[in-house]
Amino acid sequence: MADYKWPAADKRELIGKRISRVDGPAKASGRATYSYDVHREGMLFGRMVLSPHAHAKIKSINTAAAEKMPGVKAVVAFPSIGPGFEVLWAGQELVAVAAETEDQSRDAARAVRIDYEVLPHLVNDNVTPAKAGDRANKPDVASEGDADAGFAKSEVVHEGEYGNAIVTHCCLESHGQVTEWQGDQLTVWASTQAVSSIGGEYVTALTKAGVPVTAANVRILTPMMGGGFGSKFQADRWGIACALLSKKSGRPVKMMLERDHELMVAGMRPSLYAKVKVGATKDGTLTAWSSESWGTAGPEESSQGAIPYVFQIPNRKRTHTPILTNVGPARAWRAPNHPQYALVTMGALDDLAAKLNMDPLQLFLKNISLVPGGAPTAATGPGGAPAFSLARVYTEELNKAAELMDWQKKWHPRGDQTPGPIKRGVGLSIHTWSGRGHASNCNCTIHPDGSVEVSLASQDLGVGTRTIIGIVAAETLGLPLNGVTVNIGDSKYPQSGASGGSTTSGGVSSSTRLASTNALNQLLAKVAPSLGAKPDDLEAVGGNIRVAADPSKAITWKQACAKLGTTPVSVTTSNQSPEGRSLMSQQVGGAQMAEVSVDVETGIVRVEKMVAVQDCGLVLDVKTAESQVYGALIMGVCYAVYEEKIMDQQTGRMLNADMEFYKLAGINDIGELVVHMMTGPGYDERGVIGLSEPPTVSPGAAIANAVANAIGVRVPNLPLTPDKVLAALGKGEMA
């Protein structure tokens, strides 16, 4: 009888190896079909009319001219949009049109006339609470211990300011969908992170808009997905409008966001700025923290300031004030809030270390017992491996990172004394994330001809979800990877959670493991008599079913499946059981180090090298896992050095809503990247934990600390653009 538990290291054929992603050939040959690529017979192209004003009231909407334009088949106002509606950001969608060609739809959108009463806007992402007036929300205050007493005990106190500008998601496949009605059935090819859940939003919103539809009649398809990073969890306003255009025109409609629209409204990470005071005794023992922070998540109140991050410094207090602005709506951005928290916390600790004349690595290690879970213990866990302790994980990771970075050789006290304009420095940061798997159901069907399908309504955002599902099923059934067909991206498959918060790997791997094991056990029961054995004595290995104690007694997988006659084995299993929970875990640690060079004459920062040491429990596919971490480092270089949503204070619009001036790192901007995954005893036996968010957290802090180490002064705010570097140098003692 096959066991649910993950196989021991010496029994793994696929898990933990370096496997190329299964959809790689389709993508690399241009044959992969994304929602953006879907073409349906008679399909129209949708286009949206956006508000040019950041804050305004709609006076009137006139679509008469647009409706008469060549090729136009439908014009609809967005639900709830009409005279009196208060626009809260530039780029708010108001009217949608559908026409025969993209160019015709663009012409028609231009012909829509909307009159506004323009209202005062606030699009500054760094307005202090004192200056924000009635835009300042109620502050969130929290404390632990006695901060004043803690500072009284401190022998060295550092005070500093740190900040993160707003960045956007900039998914290469922009948001959007193709919608098609066949009678009362709605099919949506959506670029979404939530195949299982957005159908319900269509039901609610369309019914409210006078187009009733039942959940059973809505089907969501996401064949391939061109990136989401947290910005594609919803049906979205454009999804509902697209379905309305389809209904009105009686034709399928494709409506994808244009790039400027995507950058303006479809993705945004809240800003966070903070004034920090942190104290320690002379030996570097942290004693107290206080912070006042503010930031904006647009018109919403979701800006947060849960600092200090990772280090639970005794005697701490914090006050965070969300500021309501018209910069655009926030969306979850890979590891929501953690990168901002990391910059503020690790930046302040790095500056404190400089004031203590201490290597920040030593400061971090000295205080490592302040991380969640406290000091490492000598306890052992299952199989005699060290018991999980975040402090132990960080200690091992920091030491490993130091080795890979050659930290001891490269670190120097603040300010590179090398002659000439190029200064080098190193910095570090640590981070954590939960990453526990979401609820997931998987169907495993073993056909009499030996073919196998695993099906679940999950989605692959590009992280390798399809591949790890295949790996788990094939490993469980003793088959090669191509012996299993993975079906995802269709809401008609068994429900599986949305892909956010690094919850997918744990969720889909556990449900797949359970369903495949259950299906295999049914097959073993069928074939046991022919091998003269009990089902409990059999195992599926290397494409055979065999007696575990006597491997010479074996039949091939195909022969075994033929014994099913005409009826496949089909099992659907939820991971919401003790067995399912035992296959996954939560809370990972990671450490990163950055090396930069800074030209103090031009202010240009170059990231020369980054080292990421990361734990995520049991690694299912080392190849795609490493790619995830490389990607996180590169995304980190982007937001640390280049990316920023720049708002025009006069017009309230985004100034750089294109990919020329919304800067992402190119292939020559990222330096040398080194990734080390923590695996083996102490890690593997924890089970599967998600990986997408955690390595995205630390790059900003590590790079900012490296810049401070190089040039001797802190550049307080990200991104570390030349103007900010030169301004900091102008104020600093060095240079």
Add this chain to the structure above:
Amino acid sequence: MSKRSGSDRTGEDSREKENSAQRLGRREFVKLVGTSGVAVSTVLAGEGLLQAAAPRPVLDPQQPADAATSPLVGPGPVRMMLDINGAPQTLVAEPRLTLLDALRDRLYLTGAKKVCDRGTCGACTVIIDGKAMYSCTTLAIDVAQRPGAPAAKITTIEGLAPEGELHPVSACWVDNDAEQCGFCTSGFVMAAKAYLDAHPQPAYEDVKAALGGNLCRCGTYMGIRHAVVDAGGRISGGKA
């Protein structure tokens, strides 16, 4: 940042010069299709070309002009013949149609992706007469057959290998995990193919500058660097 450097765009610039010499030039085209405003008219007046533009002819949209035989086309739909992946493709569309939209929306060749739509990110890269080009900023009519000029030879990613087979560059992308979401991948593969045709065995460092005209959001640059070097070795080494 390297991708902003002028060297990335030399292909495009020389392409434009060739256009002027071999077939209807871009400026002349702008004038003829009637999209000219005051500024364009001013520029053209000095070149003695304005006279040919007025009066602007009104063509019957039901009887589209043939771009292959008529120098004067637009602004309505025009019959165009494109040479794509070695086969002639005819379509009727307004002259403002970009090559990218022609490929994706008319010919259903969706390997080239629409991402920035402004000549920045390279996701729409195709190979035109041997050069990697942004199809989002190339008009279909500029590469169609015109009087006295054959259609430009366009290779899209679908033309690299028959369906079900992998071109060596694509295979190296898979082996080196140089792709995540895959939306930049087609453009990168085509840029790499054009680069490798001209530089068969690049060093690791060369690749960083060579592919500066393409952007990835998932962060696959490490895999891409290795994939291009690997592909150079495989193609030149005869292992392909």
